[in-house]
Amino acid sequence: MVRVTFLPNNENIEIANGDSLWETILKAGIRPNSICGGKGICGRCKVLLKEGITEPTVQETELLSPEEIKKGIRLACQTRLYNNCTVEILPENRTGLQDIFPLNRVDNAKDFKSSFWLDANVEKIFLTVDKPSLLDQRSDWGRIKEALVRKKEKNLNYLQTPLPLLKKLPVLLREADFIVTVVICNGKITALEKGDTADKVFGMAFDLGTTTVAGYLIDLKTGKEVSALSKTNSQISYGDNIISRIDFTQNKENGLAILQKEIINTINELINETIQNTGISRDNIYEITIAANTCIHHLFLGIIPIYLASSPFLAAFNRGLSLKAKEIPALYLSPETNIYMLPTISAFIGSDVLAGILFNGMNDREEITLLIDLGTNGEVILSKNGELWACSTAAGPAFEGIGISCGMRAVEGAIDRVKLSKNTINRHVIGNGNPKGICGSGIIDLVSDMLRIGLIDKSGRLMTKKECPSGISEQIKNRLDIKSGENIFLLVKENETEEGKEIYLSQKDIREIQVAKAAIASGIKILLREAALETKDIGELFLAGSFGNFINIENAIKIDLLPNISLKRISLVGNAAGKGAELALCSRRIREIGEGIYKDVKYVELSTHPNFSKEFMETISF
């Protein structure tokens, strides 16, 4: 046995000799950073060994600096433990598995009034059932039905009652003194509750993303959003991108079950927190709807996702699916809770995108609209008079700050806004503390301003001090420097922070940004061309996703990430996927629309598209 002590809490875990530190850490509930999911490729799962320091492996010498190795920094996935050791996982090396985050709430009821009618799949009816007597020997069920008919004034013969309910019926009815509330879901009576609970009808809508999972509690009587929370998808330590996760299900025994369990856990945590915050009972959540990208959709259902990622890229199924909570292992909802999975469109265009289409009503807009969800994979949807086209374009994680020298996610300490002129430089840091790095929105600002004042030319080349155009002040010019033979721009100089941490953008970083923005821009161009349209034809552009909400749009247009149209025609729609899942929860009509259009969305495969490389080369310059 080997004892591992985790700092700073001094928690101990005993493991078998030779066990991997990576797995031990995951078992301890800590989530290290990872892109590759523990394969020794990305070098991000750094740990600091304070005791029991191991010999560095080949991968470690490749991926860590000599100073780091000297300090005792190792990669968790490469470390096998044969001696007791003390480990510290510094906060910057953990994923942002933040505590549950409240989201900005919107009042859906308003939206409904304008475009949809509330038409939930769950209905509760309060009944005062006639008490039986020797003169009235109708069966228990018979009298409930009659009370229902009386109340609803319609024939409810189609209503089925499942056996589990019939089993409970006689006792429950008497305990309730014949005053009950009936729950009808999917046209079936699914529950019988004692007393009058008709005002407690709730549902939850979920958006399962690769990085973030959002859960919304909706009052199904009013369509009002009661709570909105988000949380990092705890699958993230098995790779921060879909390919790594798919890889994990393929190459790891039980990989699929592990990832399914992780996503269910994340959902459970959101449900628990929602229940705690709002005080509503778990039993009053009757239905949940789920929008997700196709891979997470498959993982949630326990379907092997490997055929999504290799040619010819196929999903197991696309149509919408209704199931019961009891069919998903260890989901903390009452077993009969209905789950509705929105239809997916293709292997790379999930039900999250379909939800976004529904939320923005793109299916019946006369105007030409474009929906862009900026992420590691950028999804682009185009609509023209009800006709829909979609593509998924792999941009890579540069805008999430990954693969950028001083890049980081948009969390505390990240420079998220930059304003640079010929004489001055202004930076905004999330949390207003010391800057630790720069995140996507800051990078876009910086690159855009550097282009404007000529520190980067059209081809993306970063000027040296010598080439610095005239009119630039000394204080800005002095930020042009060279680091390990490469041109850089110093955003924060060593002496500008307490910690003495330099933050810079290198020539190579700019190249990474160029690749990422070219991938997105090419996707947009190709889609427009498929529909025989041009940029100027776009009537409205919806920018979805959290990243889209934080960037300076003008700057994103300046670097050619977004099409050059008037700002008036661009709307930030936030988490359109979550909102679409809410709509599907509140309205059966919306579900029908979704079921009607998912097959008709024309998916444009970019991998084999003859024009992709050409467009890519044309959009890669600024």
Add this chain to the structure above:
Amino acid sequence: MNNLERISEALQKGEAEKITELVRLALTEQRSPEEILDNGLIEGMNIIGVKFKEHEIFLPEVLMAARAMYAGLDVLNPLLAQTGVKKIGKVVLGTVKGDLHDIGKNLVKMMLEGTGFEVFDLGVDVSADKFIAAVREHQPDIVAMSALLTTTMVFMSEVINSLQSADLRKKVKVIIGGAPVTQHYADQIGADCYSPDAATAAEDAKRLIKYS
């Protein structure tokens, strides 16, 4: 500046038409096609390669330069064939099975051709069988494979194993590259070389066939 230097310069600027003219001019000056190739075109591509490697220039500039190079080669190739000048080596190149990324691979091709190699480009989604068939057909010095997905890089090992079983492994050198590939992975699967970028791939190829 002599005309060969001018050719190199025009190539770096991507001036295809000017190159055609300059190559013809150089030929009238009694320079051998070989000399024009080595000290004009290849010299220019070498400089492009170094600048690209150091991130000083980027894909469109390399592409323009390559176009200019091909314009020059169009004039020279018939003459080189006549005089029996051989390419410095042959390479069979492709993106592995299941992978459709080809921008990086195409860059590798340009750099190899710009270094004087003859390249047989098998395209994308190339199975082990196709690699083997191409090796049998073209008898290359080098097999070069590109992969951009962590899920497809495993097929590089499959190709190496197939070369082994087909008794061809000893006849070729294997170069691998692409974003997820590492030196460690190359060692693990028994490739002869990992190249981090297209320009280095061309240098490595030259080194592997011991051409200097």
